[in-house]
Amino acid sequence: xxxVTQTPKFQVLKTxxxxxxxxxxxxxxxxxxxxxxxxxxxxxxIHYSVGAGITDQGEVPNGYNVSRSTTEDFPLxxxxxxxxxxxxxxxxxSDGSIYNEQFFGPGTRLTVL
Amino acid sequence: GENVEQHPSTxxxxxxxxxxxxxxxxxxxxxxxxxxxxxxxxxxxxxxxIRSNVGEKKDQRIAVTLNKTAxxxxxxxxxxxxxxxxxxxxxxxxxxGGSYIPTFGRGTSLIVHP
Numbered sequence: 001x002x003x004v005t006q007t008p009k010f011q012v013l014k015t016x017x018x019x020x021x022x023x024x025x026x027x028x029x030x031x032x033x034x035x036x037x038x039x040x041x042x043x044x045x046i047h048y049s050v051g052a053g054i055t056d057q058g059e060v061p062n063g064y065n066v067s068r069s070t071t072e073d074f075p076l077x078x079x080x081x082x083x084x085x086x087x088x089x090x091x092x093x094s095d096g097s098i099y100n101e102q103f104f105g106p107g108t109r110l111t112v113l
Numbered sequence: 114g115e116n117v118e119q120h121p122s123t124x125x126x127x128x129x130x131x132x133x134x135x136x137x138x139x140x141x142x143x144x145x146x147x148x149x150x151x152x153x154x155x156x157x158x159x160x161x162x163i164r165s166n167v168g169e170k171k172d173q174r175i176a177v178t179l180n181k182t183a184x185x186x187x188x189x190x191x192x193x194x195x196x197x198x199x200x201x202x203x204x205x206x207x208x209x210g211g212s213y214i215p216t217f218g219r220g221t222s223l224i225v226h227p
Contacts, residue, residue: 031212040122042219043157043202050212058214090156096212099145099164102204104156 001026006091006105013081013112021076021108023091029103031096032074036060036087037107043090049074050096081112115140115207119218126193127226134221136203137185146186147215148177149202157202161188193225 007022025032033048045058049068063085065077074093078085089108094100116139126132138146144165149157163170163177163186170177174193179186190197200220206213 043217048214098206098213100213101159102215106156
């Protein structure tokens with residue numbers, strides 16, 4: 001099993017550009033989520049999904065869109081990148097039960113100039 | 114929703130010393146408390162967890178204790194080694210839309226000096 005995969009690993013954008021961060025998992029997990037990690041701020045939840053076709057907002061959703069058309073994939077879209085979105089982004093998945101281990105992807109380091 | 118506070122934000126110890134990281138949570142219904150370790154440039158990974166029906170769990174040099182009355186849990190690392198240097202996150206589950214959505218603490222950067 002590949003677990004949770006993310007692409008790209010690194011990305012540099014100019015302000016106003018759009019892009020999609022890809023996330024896929026092969027563990028048949030119902031629950032998937034996106035976090036951003038900034039120094040001193042820990043892991044902040046952007047959006048999450050409890051199953052295909054179901055998404056909801058987390059703590060910091062502004063400027064990001066998600067969709068979940070399949071169980072495996074959960075892409076994160078930046079509509080108009082801003083310097084404040086410079087961060088490391090982690091995708092995670094779990095089976096959604098209370099005793100659930102979160103499996104994280106390797107992360108995407110995004111810089112917005 | 115769940116609120117998780119983690120202290121300290123930075124912890125510096127000498128090799129061989131013990132390290133303790135503490136977290137408090139707000140939702141008295143929470144009953145699962147994992148700890149994740151993130152090495153520099155890597156992804157967070159689960160290292161130990163505890164369920165509310167026990168007060169302590171050990172795995173070699175790491176242990177987690179839980180005080181449900183006070184709503185806090187702690188990670189204990191004994192005989193620290195340089196490879197223990199990392200950022201550690203605690204988490205507690207919050208119920209949303211029928212699924213359990215973990216809330217993470219802000220992390221503790223542990224530095225072990227040789």
